[in-house]
Every structure is written in C-alpha cells, then in structure tokens.
Amino acid sequence: MVELTAKEIERLNQAATLVRDQAYAPHSHFYVGAALLMDDGEIVVGCNVENASYSMCLCAERVAVSTAISSGYRSWRAIAIASLGGVTPCGACRQFLSEFGFDLAVVTTDVIDGAYRIHRLDQLLPEAFDASHLPGHTS
Numbered sequence: 001m002v003e004l005t006a007k008e009i010e011r012l013n014q015a016a017t018l019v020r021d022q023a024y025a026p027h028s029h030f031y032v033g034a035a036l037l038m039d040d041g042e043i044v045v046g047c048n049v050e051n052a053s054y055s056m057c058l059c060a061e062r063v064a065v066s067t068a069i070s071s072g073y074r075s076w077r078a079i080a081i082a083s084l085g086g087v088t089p090c091g092a093c094r095q096f097l098s099e100f101g102f103d104l105a106v107v108t109t110d111v112i113d114g115a116y117r118i119h120r121l122d123q124l125l126p127e128a129f130d131a132s133h134l135p136g137h138t139s
C-alpha cells in the first residue's frame, strides 16, 4: 500500500474539498472534487462537469487525471475524492484510473464531517482489464 502521511492526507482532502466548490453539476446537484498527489508533492485537482446530454458528464476523477496528463505528469501516488457521503469512484473512473497503475491510494472523504476511508485501486477493481490483455503485449 502507498504510505501517506497524515499531512499528505490532510492536504489532499483540503484540495479536493476546495475544488468541489467549482463543480458544474446543475443536473444532479451532486458536487464532487478530486485531488491527485504527484510524486513530487504537487497536487492536481478536478471537479465534475455535467452536460444537458447526460451521458457526456465528466466525473471529477477523470477531469483531475486529464489535467495531470495535460500538465506533463504520468504517475501519482494517491487521489482524494470529496463528496457528500464520501462515495467511491464509479466503474468508469476505476478503469480510467487503472491505466496509470493499480497501486494507487484512493481516499474517499465525506465533506460533512471530513471522515475518510483509504482504499487501494486494485481492491476497487478486481480482475481488471488492462494492457496485458491486448494482442502483441509482451511481459
């Protein structure tokens, strides 16, 4: 399991909770913030972005990952997700996150009282499909 210090967890939860205020969620009114902890200690955030064409809604986790990739990052140690109830990522986001490694700490935080749980991505996505299943893959 990725080791996180209490300070790192606090910084991540704060960043995820703060960016949640930027969420664009006029349809569901379910506001989510996500924060990724980079290997260099930087934090990259994202919030959910909804659309009147519901299937186009973007989850906070995928926005954060896409922002990190666009900023030149390729790996990170942890993600915190702040929401009402401290929900775990949807199936699509579990798959999206898994592209960058299964040894990821997933911190799910309830914005009401700050209570959080720490999971590991491979626990949230057992028997995952990944690049090793593709034809021509070696190793």
Ligand SMILES: O=c1ccn([C@H]2C[C@H](O)[C@@H](CO)O2)c(=O)[nH]1
Binding pocket: 025, 028, 030, 031, 032, 047, 048, 049, 050, 057, 058, 059, 060, 061, 081, 087, 088, 089, 090, 093
């Ligand atoms: O882990 C989650 C779960 C849901 N949502 C968003 C998607 C949609 O905008 C709204 C309701 O599903 O919440 C996230 O961003 N992350």
Ligand SMILES: [Zn+2]
Binding pocket: 059, 060, 061, 089, 090, 091, 092, 093, 094
């Ligand atoms: Zn999702």
